[in-house]
Amino acid sequence: MIRLAEARRSWAWPVLLAGSASLTLSMYALDTGGSFRIVVALWFFSVCPGMAWARALGIDDLAARWTFASAASVSGAILVALATAYVGASPSVPLLAIAVGMTIAGVGYGLRTRSVRPFRGGRDVQR
Amino acid sequence: VSIAAEGVSTGAAPASVAPGIERGGRRAPDEIRQLVPVAIAGALWWLSIHQIDPGAMGDTGYVGILPVTYYAGVALLSVSFCLCIRRPARPAVLFVHLAALIVMVHGLASAVEPIPRLSATWRHVGIITYLLHHDVTPPLDAYFSWPGFFSLFASIEPITGAGTAIVIARWFPIVLDVAYLAPLSVIFRSFTNDRRIVWLSCWLVVLGNWVGQDYFSPQGLSFFLYLAVIALLLRSFRRQHVPGAHERWIDRALSAVYAAEPRVAAPTDGPAQRTAIMVVVILASGAIVASHQLTPFMLLAGVGVLVLGGRITPRALLLLLGVLCAGWLMFMAVPYLKGHLQDLLTQVGDLGQNVDTSVASRVQGSAGHQLVAQVRIAMTGVLLLLALCGAVKRTMHGVADISCWYLAIAPFAMVLFQPYGGEIVLRAALFSLPFVAFLAAGVLMPVSETVSPRLGGLREPLSWPRTTIVVLMSLALALGLVLSKYGNERSERFAPSEVDAVSELYGVASPDDVLVALSPSVPWKFEHYDWTHEVLTQDATYDEMATQQPTSERVAGWVRGVIAAHQETHGFVLVTTSQLEYARLLGLAPDGWMEAFVRSMAASTAFELVYRNDDAAIYRIEASP
Numbered sequence: 001m002i003r004l005a006e007a008r009r010s011w012a013w014p015v016l017l018a019g020s021a022s023l024t025l026s027m028y029a030l031d032t033g034g035s036f037r038i039v040v041a042l043w044f045f046s047v048c049p050g051m052a053w054a055r056a057l058g059i060d061d062l063a064a065r066w067t068f069a070s071a072a073s074v075s076g077a078i079l080v081a082l083a084t085a086y087v088g089a090s091p092s093v094p095l096l097a098i099a100v101g102m103t104i105a106g107v108g109y110g111l112r113t114r115s116v117r118p119f120r121g122g123r124d125v126q127r
Numbered sequence: 128v129s130i131a132a133e134g135v136s137t138g139a140a141p142a143s144v145a146p147g148i149e150r151g152g153r154r155a156p157d158e159i160r161q162l163v164p165v166a167i168a169g170a171l172w173w174l175s176i177h178q179i180d181p182g183a184m185g186d187t188g189y190v191g192i193l194p195v196t197y198y199a200g201v202a203l204l205s206v207s208f209c210l211c212i213r214r215p216a217r218p219a220v221l222f223v224h225l226a227a228l229i230v231m232v233h234g235l236a237s238a239v240e241p242i243p244r245l246s247a248t249w250r251h252v253g254i255i256t257y258l259l260h261h262d263v264t265p266p267l268d269a270y271f272s273w274p275g276f277f278s279l280f281a282s283i284e285p286i287t288g289a290g291t292a293i294v295i296a297r298w299f300p301i302v303l304d305v306a307y308l309a310p311l312s313v314i315f316r317s318f319t320n321d322r323r324i325v326w327l328s329c330w331l332v333v334l335g336n337w338v339g340q341d342y343f344s345p346q347g348l349s350f351f352l353y354l355a356v357i358a359l360l361l362r363s364f365r366r367q368h369v370p371g372a373h374e375r376w377i378d379r380a381l382s383a384v385y386a387a388e389p390r391v392a393a394p395t396d397g398p399a400q401r402t403a404i405m406v407v408v409i410l411a412s413g414a415i416v417a418s419h420q421l422t423p424f425m426l427l428a429g430v431g432v433l434v435l436g437g438r439i440t441p442r443a444l445l446l447l448l449g450v451l452c453a454g455w456l457m458f459m460a461v462p463y464l465k466g467h468l469q470d471l472l473t474q475v476g477d478l479g480q481n482v483d484t485s486v487a488s489r490v491q492g493s494a495g496h497q498l499v500a501q502v503r504i505a506m507t508g509v510l511l512l513l514a515l516c517g518a519v520k521r522t523m524h525g526v527a528d529i530s531c532w533y534l535a536i537a538p539f540a541m542v543l544f545q546p547y548g549g550e551i552v553l554r555a556a557l558f559s560l561p562f563v564a565f566l567a568a569g570v571l572m573p574v575s576e577t578v579s580p581r582l583g584g585l586r587e588p589l590s591w592p593r594t595t596i597v598v599l600m601s602l603a604l605a606l607g608l609v610l611s612k613y614g615n616e617r618s619e620r621f622a623p624s625e626v627d628a629v630s631e632l633y634g635v636a637s638p639d640d641v642l643v644a645l646s647p648s649v650p651w652k653f654e655h656y657d658w659t660h661e662v663l664t665q666d667a668t669y670d671e672m673a674t675q676q677p678t679s680e681r682v683a684g685w686v687r688g689v690i691a692a693h694q695e696t697h698g699f700v701l702v703t704t705s706q707l708e709y710a711r712l713l714g715l716a717p718d719g720w721m722e723a724f725v726r727s728m729a730a731s732t733a734f735e736l737v738y739r740n741d742d743a744a745i746y747r748i749e750a751s752p
Binding site for chain 2: 091
């Protein structure tokens with residue numbers, strides 16, 4: 001039972017991050033969601049890409065992980081948006097594509113590195 | 128007793144001890160008991176916000192119209208928090224207290240007012256709307272020379288849904304203030320081993336942040352990135368000075384100077400983590416440089432003192448930051464510099480003028496507004512005084528927080544360079560606030576960088592007299608915050624009918640019209656940012672106007688002069704309640720002058736009334752009689 005709970009916990013963040021990416025993408029594509037769409041999209045852009053990599057890299061201190069995640073996500077999004085603004089390209093699609101790509105890549109890297117590390121007390125990717 | 132148990136780790140994280148210090152083996156029922164007051168405080172707050180009538184607000188803002196239940200809720204939360212840090216509760220419990228305080232105080236206007244406050248918020252939404260349909264070049268004004276924030280939300284708005292920027296703007300202060308907590312916690316934990324000081328410092332930052340730059344703005348987001356950069360640098364690139372371990376004279380000298388700094392456990396980051404953190408530091412620095420005029424220089428000052436003082440290792444970062452700042456100014460902000468370089472250069476070194484425009488000239492206007500300005504100065508003064516006492520006290524106990532001193536002082540160097548529109552002292556106080564709060568927390572807490580082995584890794588509980596002082600200080604700051612943050616609310620809030628009037632204005636006007644408001648507090652520019660918007664009190668001839676009686680002929684002449692300056696043939700004057708309140712509160716015109724101006728306009732045949740509601744009126748006027 002304990003191992004099952006630990007396994008569930010270790011999958012929670014990858015599922016949440018990938019789920020947020022999928023949900024943001026879906027609601028944008030279907031143009032639906034209302035207020036929920038605002039919350040999900042803001043959560044996704046301000047946390048998810050950075051959090052995927054913070055967890056993959058094993059930044060285990062909680063406050064530092066959130067600092068890294070939100071700073072990476074927000075500053076990355078600003079720089080991508082800025083680049084598209086100066087190039088004159090449509091701003092949303094490149095930003096969404098890069099943010100989703102970074103999130104999925106971070107989740108994938110985290111799962112891969114976890115699979116080659118010894119399992120430690122249910123805490124994924126902890127060095 | 129290991130050296131780690133003394134809170135003096137030499138590198139390896141005291142993983143088995145640190146959690147015990149904080150948690151002390153408390154059980155879930157303890158946490159539930161500690162969160163009950165938060166729930167009650169939240170319920171009191173929820174009841175209160177439904178009883179508030181913003182229309183009844185006086186010259187001191189919300190403080191006079193909040194029901195007793197609101198103050199009871201904030202007081203209960205403050206007492207509960209202080210009891211929780213007496214014997215440090217679990218971080219989650221303390222975080223919930225902080226988040227609740229942010230919602231209750233910094234989220235007050237968001238919850239009570241149905242639309243965003245501050246004219247700047249509406250202006251920022253307008254720039255985002257403009258960028259959805261236009262290029263960032265050629266720049267319309269200074270905002271377009273630092274477009275990072277606006278480009279971000281122009282990219283995000285189609286994803287969150289059309290027209291949602293205004294919804295985001297309303298709730299942005301809460302999101303931003305909660306976001307500040309993570310980097311603040313990292314910063315404070317790099318200064319001390321005592322987690323009670325860490326949490327109390329966060330509490331004091333929330334209570335001392337009256338400057339109100341947490342609205343939907345480039346500076347609010349850039350301040351978060353500033354905190355994140357400083358936090359990541361202090362956490363992962365802090366220089367550890369071990370006495371006697373250095374060969375070079377400079378390292379030996381620095382070791383002697385910094386010997387009194389608390390030895391805080393360094394994280395066990397590997398090369399990949401350190402590289403990733405440095406990449407994020409550089410990305411965030413780039414985002415700051417591209418988003419706001421002032422924050423990059425505050426960051427340059429902060430990183431500068433840490434590098435030059437030998438507190439962090441990546442010295443090249445200072446050079447990189449300097450190149451980024453200079454490069455952006457020379458290549459991307461040229462249009463702004465062309466128009467302002469002369470002004471900027473003449474203000475350098477004019478300390479007296481820069482301080483005067485930021486402090487002394489703000490204590491004017493109505494009696495209520497003067498009280499608010501004095502409370503703001505007093506709050507900052509009290510925190511600075513407490514910080515000074517804290518620094519002296521900790522130093523006398525052998526603990527010198529030198530990195531914190533550097534970061535507290537560095538922002539004030541900017542006062543030497545320019546007045547920043549009369550706000551440089553306020554902005555310096557904001558950037559200094561986290562470090563001032565830490566030092567101020569030091570005076571309220573015992574100096575104990577080591578834990579007692581006798582108590583098995585736990586600290587002594589805070590004494591009751593000391594706990595009482597912390598409670599009283601929190602209550603005083605909370606009351607001061609409500610007064611100082613929302614003191615101008617009567618002119619900074621908008622009624623929905625004012626926004627309706629602006630929408631009507633954009634419906635009847637055309638791009639060739641000149642749109643005139645009497646004072647800057649108006650919720651416009653959220654559409655048609657490129658149209659000509661003028662504010663009478665900011666016109667070059669306004670000071671002369673205000674010395675004369677506003678007769679119908681004069682009013683028509685003045686407004687025609689503003690329109691003619693743009694070589695247009697007609698325009699519209701928008702009058703709203705907030706404009707008149709703003710002018711009265713800040714003393715922009717002699718008593719009754721603005722009201723007389725409006726009466727004369729209404730009586731004049733030169734003006735045609737095209738729209739009116741309870742809070743606004745629109746008049747049309749031809750440039751030639």
